[in-house]
Amino acid sequence: MDARNNKPSELEIFREFLKRQGMRYTPERETIIKEIFSTHEHFDVDSLYISIRQKGLRVSKASIYRLIPLLIKANLIEEVFFENGQMHYEHIYGHEHHCHLRCQECKRIEEFSDKRVAQIEEDLQRRFNYKILRHKLEVIGLCSECQKKSNSS
Amino acid sequence: MDARNNKPSELEIFREFLKRQGMRYTPERETIIKEIFSTHEHFDVDSLYISIRQKGLRVSKASIYRLIPLLIKANLIEEVFFENGQMHYEHIYGHEHHCHLRCQECKRIEEFSDKRVAQIEEDLQRRFNYKILRHKLEVIGLCSECQKKSNSS
DNA sequence: GTATCTGCAAACCCTTTGCAATAAG
DNA sequence: CTTATTGCAAAGGGTTTGCAGATAC
Numbered sequence: 355m356d357a358r359n360n361k362p363s364e365l366e367i368f369r370e371f372l373k374r375q376g377m378r379y380t381p382e383r384e385t386i387i388k389e390i391f392s393t394h395e396h397f398d399v400d401s402l403y404i405s406i407r408q409k410g411l412r413v414s415k416a417s418i419y420r421l422i423p424l425l426i427k428a429n430l431i432e433e434v435f436f437e438n439g440q441m442h443y444e445h446i447y448g449h450e451h452h453c454h455l456r457c458q459e460c461k462r463i464e465e466f467s468d469k470r471v472a473q474i475e476e477d478l479q480r481r482f483n484y485k486i487l488r489h490k491l492e493v494i495g496l497c498s499e500c501q502k503k504s505n506s507s
Numbered sequence: 508m509d510a511r512n513n514k515p516s517e518l519e520i521f522r523e524f525l526k527r528q529g530m531r532y533t534p535e536r537e538t539i540i541k542e543i544f545s546t547h548e549h550f551d552v553d554s555l556y557i558s559i560r561q562k563g564l565r566v567s568k569a570s571i572y573r574l575i576p577l578l579i580k581a582n583l584i585e586e587v588f589f590e591n592g593q594m595h596y597e598h599i600y601g602h603e604h605h606c607h608l609r610c611q612e613c614k615r616i617e618e619f620s621d622k623r624v625a626q627i628e629e630d631l632q633r634r635f636n637y638k639i640l641r642h643k644l645e646v647i648g649l650c651s652e653c654q655k656k657s658n659s660s
Numbered sequence: 661g662t663a664t665c666t667g668c669a670a671a672c673c674c675t676t677t678g679c680a681a682t683a684a685g
Numbered sequence: 686c687t688t689a690t691t692g693c694a695a696a697g698g699g700t701t702t703g704c705a706g707a708t709a710c
Contacts (some may be wrong), residue, residue, distance in 0.1 A: 355550045357543075360624055361515040368612060394519040404551070422522075423629070427606040431527075432647075433589075436586075436594065441589065455635055455637060457637070458580075458640060463571045464635050464637075466631065466634075466635075468627050468630075469629040470623045470624075470626065470627055470635040471623075471627070471644075473623065474621050474623055474624070474644075475646060477621075478608055478619065478646055478648075482608055482617050482619075482650075483650075483651040484608060484610070484617075484646075484648035484649060484650055484651070485648050485649040485654050486646060486647075486648040487645075487647050487648045487649065488643065488647050488648075489644065489646045489647065490644070490645045490646075490647070491624075491627075491642065491643070491645075492545075492642065492644075493627070493628060493631055493637075493639060493641075493642045493643075494639075494640050494641050494642065494643070495631075495637035495638050495641075496637060496640065497634075497635075497636075497637055501638050
């Protein structure tokens with residue numbers, strides 16, 4: 355158990371998940387997960403690979419690519435957006451969920467959360483008979499700076 | 508003007524957009540836009556290319572790839588999701604906006620809309636001083652059939 | 661007339677995959 | 686021991702791009 359509270363750590367969750375599927379817990383998988391959960395930043399495969407190498411650890415990119423679908427299935431990470439030809443992810447276990455407000459022009463991102471989304475989920479659950487796992491709300495707009503630029507041109 | 512109401516058609520909007528940028532209205536662009544707006548379905552570049560060819564018309568994929576960023580900038584289409592290595596789009600002009608409820612397992616999609624999202628947008632507009640253009644709410648869950656499957660295994 | 665656009669094919673680059681060696685359970 | 690996993694390098698496949706010819710305006 356995690357010392358901070360009674361929730362199991364992401365590693366425990368994932369070990370359990372692997373065991374259920376007859377899969378194996380390896381040092382490589384541990385390295386990757388620890389790196390993912392060491393920050394709350396978005397990541398893509400390349401940036402993850404680089405930050406692992408910078409710590410002097412070694413894992414192949416193939417192993418990262420092969421691990422990601424498992425982490426998604428275990429509900430530990432999710433895809434957040436696709437940009438510049440790469441998928442970006444973030445971990446969703448152990449810290450508050452948030453949504454993204456993005457500037458269409460300069461790509462800057464603000465994070466926010468709103469209780470109304472949970473209400474919408476409850477309604478959907480009833481209406482469609484789905485088991486809701488999570489959501490992704492992305493609001494797209496123009497930040498104040500980019501509004502000025504497009505007015506002046 | 509569109510005969511159905513007083514809103515300009517998507518072609519008029521786009522011509523205007525091109526003119527503002529010193530760009531040209533070509534038969535190829537017209538073909539692509541007409542095809543996109545001929546249905547309310549999601550599309551990807553490949554399916555769009557195929558349906559254009561099936562009508563006996565000819566446009567290169569490169570022209571489609573080059574047109575898409577322009578249509579996004581003109582707020583006529585948007586990215587809806589990335590799947591199987593391809594981006595999927597849908598047009599957002601001229602028909603009711605909707606959100607997506609997706610099954611994580613079988614990938615089926617239900618569409619819905621909810622007024623609360625508009626309220627969230629208003630709050631964000633004030634709070635972050637963004638000009639809000641649109642949103643993308645994707646709720647991920649397990650449909651009733653896939654819930655049964657995962658319980659029985 | 662001039663700058664933009666088109667089609668083609670090659671280049672790009674992220675991601676996936678086959679394979680032989682390794683290691684978890 | 687058996688079967689899953691790893692790293693490597695090659696293959697895959699959607700998207701982008703350079704270029705020469707065509708064409709909006």
